[in-house]
């Protein structure tokens with residue numbers, strides 16, 4: 001079957017046996033390689049590290065499979081969920097109706113009503129807001145969903161400046177930080193509006209929170225790679241591409257060990273790694289300037305192991321008055337009893353004592369006793385800062401046989417798994433159109 005599709009591609013294109021290299025085995029590169037392999041194209045996925053998944057990958061700590069950073073998905077991540085569901089008999093995701101709990105100050109739960117009524121009901125029933133604040137939130141959301149506000153040139157702080165201080169502090173600004181990983185003072189109002197509309201403007205399940213129940217590499221990159229190999233493709237780990245050399249009709253990619261020639265390449269590396277790869281290609285110089293303008297934001301995850309008998313009352317809580325915005329109970333999601341993951345997004349200038357501070361934040365909610373071990377993973381360049389008018393390139397480049405994929409390419413969403421997979425699939429489809 002794969003062979004037949006391959007022949008069809010070759011005949012239509014005039015490229016004799018096109019072979020595509022995908023550079024970067026993050027979620028975008030895996031999505032691109034899988035899409036091409038399923039269309040019958042010969043693919044080679046080259047990943048610099050020993051593990052697939054990039055910024056959303058498994059790491060081993062204290063003999064347990066953890067992640068480089070605790071992730072959460074939204075029901076609106078349609079592309080990502082479709083890919084995961086295609087590869088798993090049971091998807092390994094725990095779906096929870098949206099609820100934000102920050103005891104004792106605030107709680108909001110959205111019932112199973114048609115969108116956006118569920119949000120309206122959630123806001124009106126929220127604890128910790130008075131009626132004036134609830135109505136202000138409902139009115140503002142209505143105008144945001146109906147595009148009555150032109151958010152193009154605004155930051156999130158400007159977009160929310162008419163909202164009561166308490167709503168911004170408890171709801172909108174924490175949502176901005178966790179969704180865009182960018183402080184509201186510089187975050188793009190347009191992208192924030194896109195996220196709100198994707199979560200609350202469509203169907204009720206779009207606002208669901210989905211907690212991974214597997215490590216992130218097992219959730220998508222590893223089964224995608226297995227399928228690629230099954231379809232005749234190749235996946236090469238520990239294969240950092242050092243030089244990219246386009247010649248008429250082919251592209252040669254050099255790694256530390258060898259060099260191979262391909263008909264096309266999809267570059268699925270993070271924006272901070274793109275410039276060094278494409279600098280020698282004259283047609284791609286403007287791209288180098290675009291990504292050079294990016295700045296980056298950190299995300300820190302602290303894993304803290306308590307007594308295995310300890311569990312939170314819910315699988316996740318929002319936290320206030322400290323560096324962490326959320327705490328997740330990995331016992332409930334991953335069966336890792338007594339293990340909590342604290343997350344600090346937009347985490348500039350984190351103090352060394354941030355884990356102790358996060359544990360102190362938790363004391364407002366629960367008393368887990370003494371920690372057995374603690375480990376912090378700080379991803380200093382977790383995502384690009386999602387600011388207004390960021391130059392986000394398309395999947396097609398000025399070079400006819402070089403394409404881009406990654407969470408930073410042109411799209412509605414901020415740097416997320418959904419941006420990455422959407423971009424990977426789109427890049428592959430754009431390339432397929434050309435064959």
Ligand SMILES: Cc1cc2nc3c(=O)[nH]c(=O)nc-3n(C[C@H](O)[C@H](O)[C@H](O)COP(=O)(O)OP(=O)(O)OC[C@H]3O[C@@H](n4cnc5c(N)ncnc54)[C@H](O)[C@@H]3O)c2cc1C
Pocket residue numbers: 023024025026027028029046047048049052053054055056068069070071072073239240241242268269270273277299300301379381382383405406407408415416417418420
């Ligand atoms: C700590 C943290 C928490 C996050 N939380 C969330 C969340 O809760 N929800 C959410 O949706 N998103 C979250 N994100 C964002 C999400 O992880 C990213 O948007 C997404 O993983 C980006 O995927 P990508 O494929 O575009 O890029 P990457 O994951 O960066 O993949 C690029 C790959 O290219 C490889 N590479 C680089 N250079 C080369 C080379 N020269 N040769 C070969 N390979 C190369 C890298 O090793 C990497 O594997 C989080 C990110 C971090 C870091």
